Amino acid sequence: MAAKSKGAPNLYGSFVHSAPGQFLASKLGLPQPANLRRYVKGEPPLTGPVLIGGKGRVAEPVRALLSDYTFADEVSQGTKYGALVFDATGIGSIEDLSQLFEFFQPAMRSITPSGRVVVIGTTPELAGTVDEQIAQRALEGFTRSVAKELLRGATAQLVYLHPEASAAATGLESTLRFLLSAKSAFVDGQVIRVGKDDATAPASWDRPLEGKVAVVTGAARGIGATIAEVFARDGAKVIVADIPAAGEALSETANKVGGTALALDVTAPDAADKLAEFATERFGGIDIIVHNAGITRDKLLANMDEGRWNSVINVNLAAPHRITEGLVAKGVLKEGGRVIDVSSIAGIAGNRGQTNYGASKAGVIGMVNAEAPKLAEKGITINAVAPGFIETAMTAAIPLGTREAGRLMSSLLQGGQTVDVAETIAFFASPASNAVNGNVVRVCGQSLIGA
């Protein structure tokens, strides 16, 4: 997908997948990145049955929600599982944590390549007792550590469910279907919080955005172009926006996805007005906006000029904030709307030479935290992805040594593809993700940076 988003040649990855490279790597104990399984329409979400354990309140609802998956209850000799799912909502004390050991220890060697581990707990700060809060918080360290131990492209995540979610826990479904599929290939060691609201499943999980109008900024190339492709695949009508200078590439994206191109500099003072007018005239409003347009202007702070500082803060942070507020105030972003921002692991950990970029991307996280409760009153959700090393023109510009290190310094031992970021954004954008609000999910293969 997205020919325009190809990054630089992956020297180590190509070497280690050649016959002599594979031999050398196993002899020397060098890292061996797996080929990650990615979504292909019609292929099963997992490559084996789901082994389910735990005695909480969601194990039975999960079986009902995922009735098209195959489940097993006990480890059986020789069986490989596509996923291990553990209902940890019944863990109410420190002693109960032994249940994790009892379930996972015998099963750790029985996971298929690109398999999945999902632990479901209760949001710790909302849990009933002090003991339960402690034990629920412990799940995070457990799951992140499991993610670091898994091999061959397998991943582990934690889902915290609001304690007041209904018995059917339908709000969980979109998150579980995303995590228990090849769409979450490069998401690893993450925690996703799901609120108490119920959700309605789409008519088809293959086209969850059917009939929705989505705007993607910075869609001429890279991650933005792939987001547009994935949205179109999922049934959305897509407005792709980018600066006027990127017009030709933007038209290409628009043609490819059957979408509509809009020349728009997101930093223009009237950007929200222009977008609102365009979308209202053509489609009657907007359901989804993805603030993907972003730039880097790296320099050590001591050498940075005001122009570099201002342009990065304006494009990456001020513009998304102003446009969201404008679209909401005008009512152009409809009830049940979705705002998705693009942060970065540099906004979590900071990065040398990126004080401007790090500030802007951490500000994006602040925006999600601050806006989520306000937008929830209008039935709108706001979430962000924080990509790690993704193969694009942006990362192809990184010097060779740093680039190879950036790829290898993660649990999945490789860079991600633009489609990995796009799939996570599509999960947030789904109408069935109405209970998913205020999250920042890293799409970084559990990068050591920002850990």
Ligand code: NAD
């Ligand atoms: P890219 O440079 O390939 O594409 C960015 C697009 O944004 C370009 O088409 C550009 O023309 C457009 N753009 C820039 N300024 C604009 C403006 N003022 N108005 C409208 N459009 C504008 O970048 P990418 O790698 O695809 O990154 C996309 C997003 O992901 C950015 O927000 C970036 O910070 C973030 N990100 C990327 C990585 C990575 O590894 N590539 C990692 C973390 C975060």
